[in-house]
Amino acid sequence: MTYPNWLTQRSHLSGSRMALSFHDQQWTFSEVNELALEYAGKLASFGINTDSRVAILAKSTPDFVFIMYGCLHAGCEMVMLNERLAPAELAYQIEDSAADFVLVDDVLQEKIEEHVPVLFSKIKAAAPSDWVPASEWKKDRTISIMYTSGTTGHPKGVRQTAENHFSSAVSSALNIGIAPEDVWLCSVPLFHISGFSILMRSLIYGMGVRLYEKFDAERSVEEICNGTVTHVSVVSVTLERILRTIEERGATASPKFKAVLAGGGPVPVAYIRRAEELQIPVLQTYGMTETSSQTTTLQPADAERKIGSSGKPLFLYQVKIEGAENAGEAGEILIHGPQVTPGYIGRFSEREVQADGWLHTGDIGYLDEEGFLFVVDRRSDLIVSGGENVYPAEIEKVLLAHPAVREAGVCGAPDEKWGEVPVAFVVLNKPAETEELLAYCKQQIASYKTPKQLKLVESLPRNASNKLLRRELKTWL
Amino acid sequence: MTYPNWLTQRSHLSGSRMALSFHDQQWTFSEVNELALEYAGKLASFGINTDSRVAILAKSTPDFVFIMYGCLHAGCEMVMLNERLAPAELAYQIEDSAADFVLVDDVLQEKIEEHVPVLFSKIKAAAPSDWVPASEWKKDRTISIMYTSGTTGHPKGVRQTAENHFSSAVSSALNIGIAPEDVWLCSVPLFHISGFSILMRSLIYGMGVRLYEKFDAERSVEEICNGTVTHVSVVSVTLERILRTIEERGATASPKFKAVLAGGGPVPVAYIRRAEELQIPVLQTYGMTETSSQTTTLQPADAERKIGSSGKPLFLYQVKIEGAENAGEAGEILIHGPQVTPGYIGRFSEREVQADGWLHTGDIGYLDEEGFLFVVDRRSDLIVSGGENVYPAEIEKVLLAHPAVREAGVCGAPDEKWGEVPVAFVVLNKPAETEELLAYCKQQIASYKTPKQLKLVESLPRNASNKLLRRELKTWL
Numbered sequence: 001m002t003y004p005n006w007l008t009q010r011s012h013l014s015g016s017r018m019a020l021s022f023h024d025q026q027w028t029f030s031e032v033n034e035l036a037l038e039y040a041g042k043l044a045s046f047g048i049n050t051d052s053r054v055a056i057l058a059k060s061t062p063d064f065v066f067i068m069y070g071c072l073h074a075g076c077e078m079v080m081l082n083e084r085l086a087p088a089e090l091a092y093q094i095e096d097s098a099a100d101f102v103l104v105d106d107v108l109q110e111k112i113e114e115h116v117p118v119l120f121s122k123i124k125a126a127a128p129s130d131w132v133p134a135s136e137w138k139k140d141r142t143i144s145i146m147y148t149s150g151t152t153g154h155p156k157g158v159r160q161t162a163e164n165h166f167s168s169a170v171s172s173a174l175n176i177g178i179a180p181e182d183v184w185l186c187s188v189p190l191f192h193i194s195g196f197s198i199l200m201r202s203l204i205y206g207m208g209v210r211l212y213e214k215f216d217a218e219r220s221v222e223e224i225c226n227g228t229v230t231h232v233s234v235v236s237v238t239l240e241r242i243l244r245t246i247e248e249r250g251a252t253a254s255p256k257f258k259a260v261l262a263g264g265g266p267v268p269v270a271y272i273r274r275a276e277e278l279q280i281p282v283l284q285t286y287g288m289t290e291t292s293s294q295t296t297t298l299q300p301a302d303a304e305r306k307i308g309s310s311g312k313p314l315f316l317y318q319v320k321i322e323g324a325e326n327a328g329e330a331g332e333i334l335i336h337g338p339q340v341t342p343g344y345i346g347r348f349s350e351r352e353v354q355a356d357g358w359l360h361t362g363d364i365g366y367l368d369e370e371g372f373l374f375v376v377d378r379r380s381d382l383i384v385s386g387g388e389n390v391y392p393a394e395i396e397k398v399l400l401a402h403p404a405v406r407e408a409g410v411c412g413a414p415d416e417k418w419g420e421v422p423v424a425f426v427v428l429n430k431p432a433e434t435e436e437l438l439a440y441c442k443q444q445i446a447s448y449k450t451p452k453q454l455k456l457v458e459s460l461p462r463n464a465s466n467k468l469l470r471r472e473l474k475t476w477l
Numbered sequence: 478m479t480y481p482n483w484l485t486q487r488s489h490l491s492g493s494r495m496a497l498s499f500h501d502q503q504w505t506f507s508e509v510n511e512l513a514l515e516y517a518g519k520l521a522s523f524g525i526n527t528d529s530r531v532a533i534l535a536k537s538t539p540d541f542v543f544i545m546y547g548c549l550h551a552g553c554e555m556v557m558l559n560e561r562l563a564p565a566e567l568a569y570q571i572e573d574s575a576a577d578f579v580l581v582d583d584v585l586q587e588k589i590e591e592h593v594p595v596l597f598s599k600i601k602a603a604a605p606s607d608w609v610p611a612s613e614w615k616k617d618r619t620i621s622i623m624y625t626s627g628t629t630g631h632p633k634g635v636r637q638t639a640e641n642h643f644s645s646a647v648s649s650a651l652n653i654g655i656a657p658e659d660v661w662l663c664s665v666p667l668f669h670i671s672g673f674s675i676l677m678r679s680l681i682y683g684m685g686v687r688l689y690e691k692f693d694a695e696r697s698v699e700e701i702c703n704g705t706v707t708h709v710s711v712v713s714v715t716l717e718r719i720l721r722t723i724e725e726r727g728a729t730a731s732p733k734f735k736a737v738l739a740g741g742g743p744v745p746v747a748y749i750r751r752a753e754e755l756q757i758p759v760l761q762t763y764g765m766t767e768t769s770s771q772t773t774t775l776q777p778a779d780a781e782r783k784i785g786s787s788g789k790p791l792f793l794y795q796v797k798i799e800g801a802e803n804a805g806e807a808g809e810i811l812i813h814g815p816q817v818t819p820g821y822i823g824r825f826s827e828r829e830v831q832a833d834g835w836l837h838t839g840d841i842g843y844l845d846e847e848g849f850l851f852v853v854d855r856r857s858d859l860i861v862s863g864g865e866n867v868y869p870a871e872i873e874k875v876l877l878a879h880p881a882v883r884e885a886g887v888c889g890a891p892d893e894k895w896g897e898v899p900v901a902f903v904v905l906n907k908p909a910e911t912e913e914l915l916a917y918c919k920q921q922i923a924s925y926k927t928p929k930q931l932k933l934v935e936s937l938p939r940n941a942s943n944k945l946l947r948r949e950l951k952t953w954l
Contacts, residue, residue, distance in 0.1 A: 003793065004792070004795055004814075009792060012848055013652075013789055013792065173650060174681065174682060174683070177657055178651070178654050179654040312490055315490065315681070316481065318481055337481075
């Protein structure tokens, strides 16, 4: 149950094809593999090998890609750290994952407070140790670990195996097609499954990646219109900026451009209509960290008649609704297939991620009579803000740790730019200023998680068993 | 370790897409699935279910496809009988496979002498029994069994599992790309892996199949030139006829046409050059029944500079040369990957098909310094005649059974039309006419296996241990 080493095989089979480009630089699959081999040797000099688990914190640059590919050769597990997190959040993930090494992009070193980082500059300067790449990778090898929160407010480290990533890449190809000349524009974070899955597809398909450190609407539109890229991954907010830029310019997408993959939460219907006007196919997808990217995808052909739907499962996957006997009945969305994580690491390693072979997503949805999935309520009152998942429980936990706070409740408020933003309601047990509480939050958690408003209230809505009713909070907005 | 039922899933995901066309008729994936479900019910009425093994003998018609798809739903194993075989050869395969049922196209019923066939007309007329399709298929489920000969002259039944076919389809897609609008022209036999693998790709990709009962150069060229097909599978002799027809017409392939897949033995260099002139990409491939289709494929971009090569492995596969330490050293070709059969059935079921995870092909070849495979000598002195494998030992065995024959040796002679044809050398132990011996052969074996010439000689070339030297025979031609 193995794969040929993806880097070796891809370099062997299409070594001269473009693998990665960034600004004016580009690298073929052979060059990328040479660099990955060199980095694996350098990593070996620090003692990183198949027994290691490394946490990585970096900006979306070629160095980050090469070091990750070096880790793939080295055979270690990678804990993908989100650069937007606060130091305390990063420290939690590093500790929970018991990472043996913390590899850090020099520009981000101040984010690491409690651990000793191995800076990228130090890795680059190291003399490579002798080391031999594996010719095969086990299918159940853990390639990446990504943290995701949930009801508890404690982020859980999700294992993503080689088979998870391979199944995801193949299923996407069987859905939307692939061609040797494809180039995917990546300005979504590489530490997220949205970005990391582009790298996996690159190695598996032999597909070029056009990498951006940050989303750039102007340049994205130039690439879409001049045909230097065939695909791009977006979230709602970046899709809107791309559409607006094309509209303002009166431009048209190149015939070589194939599709926009829109993930990280629902896409407003108005955007889909605007994209149709511009003849830009938008594939709306529903997926999560636990499924290593897309699970269902809505084809452009169905976008108009199935507005609001997340589409149908990819070929290898199955979706069902717990307890639903007929089309249209809502219930928890269950997912089955080879892309589903085998489980968590760290303090949640004992928690079963599947029951009877099905992943219980916590999201509520229904399937219509044709089998199209409609997600009606995201798991755990999830707030999706600019493509980032924000869990109310995580913010509440921070607020509750403040000495002046007795009770805290967080919900999502509609926001024109970000889709949703978090808003907090707080019951005090001694006087405190809202500014003080917000500043306290900012120290503890990523700024995109910090409430955009904080309201002081007398009490919070709770049910008979005293459970906070976050949906009720929404009516208070 | 399962797949979603391919027929159900494909019908669910792209039910309205064209699945099959034949003459002026066409069927969508939904329609094909409806027919397959109906046929599975009819087959159930005969007692065919997941415990059954059925042999099937048919012409390449839609009925054959629908009955095979019915078998897929029914969960039985299919022994694919070659309609060109003689009755005695078919009887051997039916007996060796211990097939529970022999499903036979009415027009071929005279080929079945020793068994009781279930005619297609009878299946069609049957009332379906109640029956429920499986929602999932096990990866190690045997889907098809194809007989292939070897050194012994006794054909061996090769298992091809769902995973074998799936890996083959995916690896081909990762190599040459796929698009939802692809349509593959199939006039290679459906009972061969060359044709059957087109059906498997159809279900897995959601790709249309344009089916022909027989190869038709004129109509193939029309489809290639008007863009109604994107791919076609050929052997050397049919490639030449396609090229000649295009040349005579002064026609050009449609820009929608993507590639010719040329298998079943080496393609003469002159054909490749002519295809290049016509700007028709030809993918030369090396594969076999034991690997469920393609193993290595030569890209058109490399065709000129790597003339004579069979290309590089597909993404999931590995190829090595036994005993070779350096590029260019010849030895037995070994193959590793998820498309390799788990083994044989019948009298060869105990024979190991792999050693240390590698399939020993019996073919001799080398890898050049860039890793391109060159096949220098086919296994067991294999004769490849018009894409059909002809094993000398099998013909010799038939000749030796004749009372007048003391010794027999068969080798391939070059033939302009078929690539190679078998020629026999015979030592008599009592007087006999060559015509009589050839007529005797024709009764026993398929006509394409019957020697095109038979020469009476005093003795055969043998080595010290008395082993027949078939390569020596070639010098006698």
